[in-house]
Amino acid sequence: xxxxxxxxxxxxxxxxxxxxxxxxxxxxxxxxxxxxxxxxxxxxxxxxxxxxxxxxxxxxxxxxxxxxxxxxxxxxxxxxxxxxxxxxxxxxxxxxxxxxxxxxxxxxxxxxxxxxxxxxxxxxxxxxxxxxxxxxxxxxxxxxxxxxxxxxxxxxxxxxxxxxxxxxxxxxxxxxxxxxxxxxxxxxxxxxxxxxxxxxxxxxxxxxxxxxxxxxxxxxxxxxxxxxxxxxxxxxxxxxxxxxxxxxxxxxxxxxxxxxxxxxxxxxxxxxxxxxxxxxxxxxxxxxxxxxxxxxxxxxxxxxxxxxxxxxxxxxxxxxxxxxxxxxxxxxxxxxxxxxxxxxxxxxxxxxxxxxxxxxxxxxxxxxxxxxxxxxxxxxxxxxxxxxxxxxxxxxxxxxxxxxxxxxxxxxxxxxxxxxxxxxxxxxxxxxxxxxxxxxxxxxxxxxxxxxxxxxxxxxxxxxxxxxxx
Numbered sequence: 269x270x271x272x273x274x275x276x277x278x279x280x281x282x283x284x285x286x287x288x289x290x291x292x293x294x295x296x297x298x299x300x301x302x303x304x305x306x307x308x309x310x311x312x313x314x315x316x317x318x319x320x321x322x323x324x325x326x327x328x329x330x331x332x333x334x335x336x337x338x339x340x341x342x343x344x345x346x347x348x349x350x351x352x353x354x355x356x357x358x359x360x361x362x363x364x365x366x367x368x369x370x371x372x373x374x375x376x377x378x379x380x381x382x383x384x385x386x387x388x389x390x391x392x393x394x395x396x397x398x399x400x401x402x403x404x405x406x407x408x409x410x411x412x413x414x415x416x417x418x419x420x421x422x423x424x425x426x427x428x429x430x431x432x433x434x435x436x437x438x439x440x441x442x443x444x445x446x447x448x449x450x451x452x453x454x455x456x457x458x459x460x461x462x463x464x465x466x467x468x469x470x471x472x473x474x475x476x477x478x479x480x481x482x483x484x485x486x487x488x489x490x491x492x493x494x495x496x497x498x499x500x501x502x503x504x505x506x507x508x509x510x511x512x513x514x515x516x517x518x519x520x521x522x523x524x525x526x527x528x529x530x531x532x533x534x535x536x537x538x539x540x541x542x543x544x545x546x547x548x549x550x551x552x553x554x555x556x557x558x559x560x561x562x563x564x565x566x567x568x569x570x571x572x573x574x575x576x577x578x579x580x581x582x583x584x585x586x587x588x589x590x591x592x593x594x595x596x597x598x599x600x601x602x603x604x605x606x607x608x609x610x611x612x613x614x615x616x617x618x619x620x621x622x623x624x625x626x627x628x629x630x631x632x633x634x635x636x637x638x639x640x641x642x643x644x645x646x647x648x649x650x651x652x653x654x655x656x657x658x659x660x661x662x663x664x665x666x667x668x669x670x671x672x673x674x675x676x677x678x679x680x681x682x683x684x685x686x687x688x689x690x691x692x693x694x695x696x697x698x699x700x701x702x703x704x705x706x707x708x709x710x711x712x713x714x715x716x717x718x719x720x721x722x723x724x725x726x727x728x729x730x731x732x733x734x735x736x737x738x
Contacts, residue, residue, distance in 0.1 A: 269309065269355060269364065272693040274318055276733070278392040280634065281308035281582065286315045287324070288332060292339050296377060299340055301387040301394045302367035303348045303375040304405060306582045308389065313362030322360030329354070329363070336365055343379065346372040369580035374405035390576075390636050400555040401637070404594075408579060414555050415467035415595040418456060419475075422464045428472055435505065439605040452601050467597035470554060473502035481507045481549060481560045483514040489567050499559075504549060504598070505607065511545050511562050518564040520647045535647050537621040541569065543614050544630065544641050548573035550602055551594050556637075567648035572640045583632055583639075583726050584692070587615055587735040616721075619737055623721035633727045684713050685736070688723060692733040 278284055283298050295310060302308035312332070313323045323329060333352045340348055349368045354361050374397065377385035386397040386405065397405065407414060429446050432454070436444040449455045454468040469475040480501035487493040496518065500510035520535045548560045553575025561572040577583055581592035593599045602608045609617070622629045630643040687699060696714070700707045717723045726735050 269311070270691070271357065272691055272698065274311075274314055274320060276693045277318055278316075280389045280391055281306055283308065283310050283392070283394075284314035284316060284318070285310065285312050286321055287327075288312050288336065292343060293377070296339060296343050297385075297387045298389075298394045299348060299350070299365070299367055300344055300375045300377060300385070301389045303344070303370040304373050304386065304397070305369060305389050306577070306580045307367050307369040310365040310367070311362050312365070313360070320357045320360055320362065322357070323363055332363060336363075343377055344375060345378045346370070346375060348375055371409070373408045374402060391634060400553065400557075403555055404553065404575075413594060413596040414553070415465065415470065415597045416453060417466050418458065418463045419466050419469050420458075420463055422469050422474060424455065424462050424464050424468075428474075431503075432468075432471060435503065436601075436605055439505065439607060441606075452604065453597050454601065465597060466554065467595065467601070470598060471504050471601070473504065473506070475554065476557070477501070478557050478559050479504075479554055481511040481545070481562060483511050483562045483564075485518045485564045487566070489565050491563065505605075508542075508546055508549050508607075511560075512542050515541055515545075515562060515564055515569055519569065519645060535645055536569065536627060536643060537625040540618040540621040540625075540630070541643065543608075543618050544571050544643065546602070546608055547614060548639075548641075550598050550608070551575075551578065551639075553578075553594065553637075558638075566645070568645055569643040570640060571643070572635070572638045574638060576634050576637045576639050583634060584733070584735050587632065587724055587726060587737060589616055589737075616737055619721040619724060623719060626719065629718055629721065629724045631725055631727075631732075633732070684710070685717065685722065688714075688717075688734045689736050692735065694734070 273282065274284075281302065285295060289295055298308075298310055302310075314320055323332070336352055340350060349370060351366045351368075353364055353366070355364055374382060374386040376382045376387075379385070383402070384396065386402055387394050388397045388401055389395075404414065429449065432449060433444045433446065436448070446455075449468070450457075454465055454471065456463050456465060466475060470479055473479075480499055482497075482499050484491075484497040485495040487495050498510075498514055500507040500514075516534065516538065522533050522535075545560075545562060548562075548571050552560055552573040556574045558574040560574070561570075563570045563572075575594065577586065577592075578594040579592045581590060586592075599608075608614060619629050627646050628644050630641045633640050633642075684699060684703065687702060688694065691698065696707050696710045699714075700710045703710070714723070718725070722737065724735050724737055726733050
């Protein structure tokens, strides 16, 4: 942890306390929330204004550490794994309680019980886990996924089986039989009775009314005035195809004439759009009574998926290629049907397609318990798209003497790409100061790195961070 981490404020995995509250309930719930998620750090000695006040001189540091350790041991169940250490900032020091993500979820406060004492992190806040989240934490402990649970109430009949076999055969371009549905774990046998799994119901469109994709075209850049809207329910693969075609119907297309051949070229790479919609449908939390949302605005296409990041996976790790699969059967079947490729490569492929097309890479962020992707439309011509246009048009670097620092060998800490690796929370101004160049030059060079697919911006401009993907 460095000064930039503190300057960028609290996050899903970072919380500040000016001093340790005497009321343990004011901080122990955050410890529990970190353990239920991707882990995190509680920093004592930093105010909510991001000021490093340090631990006061009259505080016995060893007594403080003992108090924290004893409180966590006495109040939390199951046992939370953590470490406590000090970090110095000039003549001040802070105490860091680092909590590691646990496998024994759900973690909860004993005195409140599991139902009321289980907490999770949503962005930079700690909240009580709702029933769907609590159920998912229980399944994580059992190493099970929601979509493999049996759905005894759903009748398994020949018409549905034949529909899935025919649909899957067309997608996979091989013959899929009823036996394959058992091998895919879509169907199970319980005491010689054929039982559907929830994945089977989801692929059929018979899981829940809200297991759908809701699409809308809005006028402007916010959700005020509808131009068009449509809900896609029914079989999952049909939902994906319907949402994909809806987006294509509401973004711009040009005709590229090559001799007698006319190529239709959309303003956003269609394969990347499709990948983002597929990911939202496959990795959403189907236990939540919410729908995947696909919204087209004047400036962007926005895809929102209920459930946020799964397990101990962070958004940064996902962008770097790590995967933690929420719906294992659905994901496995989609891979077998060639709807998706190998796990961990999807987002990198999206970034590569954007770089090849010369458009801005999508921006990923967690909004509450939703994972949201904003894919900005070049036709809108605002924000960072202008910076990319400058690059494409050969925008002249008026500070040519600054290229030495920016293009230093990769083992030189002055190299901008290496600096971004070291300081993912850094701002344009931070990089410019360290490299002794202008902010304008940093902006141009970062735009180049983004256009080439080597880095992406995670989260909002104010509190986001950089992630290196290549």
